Amino acid sequence: MTPVPDRLSRMVRQVQAQARVPAVSAALHRADRPLWTCTVGETGNDTALGPETAFRIGSVTKTFTAVLTLQCRDDGLLDLDDPLGRHLDLPAHGELTVRRLLSHTAGLQREPHGDVWDTLRAPDADELVAELARAERVLPPGRRYHYSNLGMALLGRLVGQLRGGTWAEVLAERVLDPLGLTATTVTPGPRAATGFLVDAYSDEAHPEPPTDFGAVGPAAQLWSTATDLARWAAFLADPAALDPAGAVLAPATLDEMRWPATVTDETLWSVGFGLGLILVPQGDRVMHVGHDGAMPGFLAAAYGRRGGDGTAGAMGAALLGSSGTAAEVFDLPHRLLAAAAEHDPADITPWRPGPPAPEGVRGLLGRWWGEGFEYVFSWHEGALRARGAGDPPGKPPAVFAPLPDRPDVFRTVAGREVGELLRLTRDERGRVVRMHWATYRFTRAQETFDRYDFRTGG
Template identity: 70%
Template sequence: MTEVSRQFERMVRQAQVESRIPAVSVALYRADRAPWTCTVGSSGGAAPLDERTTFRIGSVTKTFTAVLVLQCRDEGLLDLDDPIGAHLDVPEHGGLTVRRLLSHTSGVQREPYGDVWDTLHTPQLDEFLADLARAERVLPPARRFHYSNLGAALLGQAVARIRGGTWAEVLADRVLGPLGLSDTSLAPGPESATGYLVDAYSDHARPEPNTDLGALGPAAQLWSTASDMARWAAFLADPAALDPAGAVLRPTTLDEMRWPLTVTDEMLWTAGFGLGLILVPQGERSSRGRSAGGERVLHVGHDGAMPGFLASVYGRRGGAGTPGAMGCAVLGSSGTGVAVNELSHQLLAASARDDPADIAPWTPGEPAPEPYRGLLGRWWGEGFEYVFSWHDGTLQARGATDPPGRPPAIFEPLPDHPDHPDILRTISGRETGELLRLTRHPEHGNVIKMHWATYRFTRSQETFG
């Protein structure tokens, strides 16, 4: 065992003791190392606690449902701005859009009609859909973040209707199978952990019931191992590394899912929501809104809670030392073991810091194409200086004072106008979607000015006039 592994195990054991969690299972996945796993405690059943022990992952299930929805979008089976009623026969709330439901900004109430978490009566599909007529719209659409299990369940049932099967069948066929998540299922098995309520004022732990969620399954039904979930988290952070052919989802679609659509708190902005994914910026914040080292680090994934269980499943993007395809899962068998929620973030940060990715050597590349060689270097726009360069086969631009971790703008010639290399489209970074137009000297052919998103860029600083 390496010194770093000992450090990680100590972190897990400390969390298990401090939060008094009967069983904790942790896995760390990264593309450049063998997977690391650790279990502490007892499963509470006949089978011993080990890395094959499954735990309930609760709302981490929503990330799977979100991927299924985006698969349908990519195949042209739905649009994110479609009303849910276009894909599911509902008596009420049919106008809520897919995008609003994914980002928890639809305004629909949190749970289905009735006291589900008091009675533990979860409706089957017919009852679930019929009871929508009694569910409230508690906020106007797009007003603010409002978490909704009801909304996530609607999305899963819509996918099932579109695909002509059950949500479970579609999930197994289109996600679990292709990614090799063989230990992820809808029900507990013989090696599953028992979930507990740990008494606040004694060491007594009482078993919680295992509730089948019925039609609410797409919101929180799944069981899994830490190893499967760490791999899933790595996929959410770096899909090209685990799914290079894009069989499950295109990397650009995951980029879209990770774009923040709302924040979960109006004052602190410590977390946001994309399309079905929780986004948690990391690092000590400076007064100018970036980490002290200028790095941009994001943890993307989801937390989960069910009676007797907590789960935290996140992948890491950005920052010095972060390897490709990095994900961590922490699963615990206590509904009050709150250390679970922070331990995944702590382990991701510690792994990048104390066991950083190897530094690949720089190697020379091909020169910029002839039409773009003369425009490389420094330009001025709106009174600020920018640097245009050629890296990794693309024309790029960044502010001269941008921190190292800020992604550059990247340009591509218009694919439908190959004979016009002087008009390019911004495909990522600043001004995504906007045009960059080059103006050349009528005699010498060198680029003398540019217009990016209609703003003039020149070699020297100029007034707008």
């Protein structure tokens, strides 16, 4: 059997050769194994290609800006449903909300006013605002997904305004330094690869001109290494593993960012978009979360893996390439993650007996019926849980937490009916005889809504 590192390296080498990418750098991060890296090709300049080589990461930058925006929300500096004009003095589009801009559902045009990709000159901070009135709202807010670099640029300006610094300063202080992403920078540095356009009909690779995205930097400015980006992707998927104190962002906030706000195609629901994050379902309740990026001469992709058998904690992959047209770069992180989970699955943690369920909970464990369906209530890992009797094994259970000020009342904190109450009713001897979950009646025997009991016939 081919060792897993060799299998992954072969996948990278195959993409580099077949897609004709001058330089490729890949990395796989997981909590239970050493960091895996692979580089193939040449930088196109007088520096050697290695894991420390920096590449332009394009729109993967947006994930950093999105995290900064949610930090502001968590710190009480804004609400996601605030209009931009509540915090920024703008000549137009101030009514668009933070949430809409994060999910690309604001309807704002894709780029700032002018032919940015012809001139390769992005506006500075003052020009971005001054020209905003000339930018169109091409769709009504909330109508559908429409990708906008301009929208993310405005969020970067918002973050800087609220924090009292530039976007780059805030990013370094509040994300890059705490997570140890020392190779992620706004400028290329001395060990950067050269970006190329590879001719479609020959082997010529022509270098692309360097670009500075100015005030649109929060959408696409950053440079990074595959090792830094694999770590970042792992954070997006499993923040508690890399930031246990929640210094950068609380795990619950990342949960919120990963919840799908829209789909990118109305007829093919294969890709979703959360709050600044691309969501790519993999089947069998596995989700890859991250972003792709493209800038002249460079393509990038970084995704973390959540769910499924074999998935390790803090599992993230990144692929960086120095070609602007090798679309195979976008798919390879997904394949690397899947191959690692299949051929080198996470170790299985042995089950060990635990303490008994609390006295007040023991009587409600077992099978109950609600809305004509059977459910199983159980106590595992210190919490009350419920599953439909016919649920597939991989479907997460509902999880309940007791309300300290209301005896026999629980709050659903995960899974089905999250947020809703579970209320217990006891008889004169203290036995739980019925429950109400999200106001629906649950009984030990199957009953109609008018309480006909099929067990007793009445």
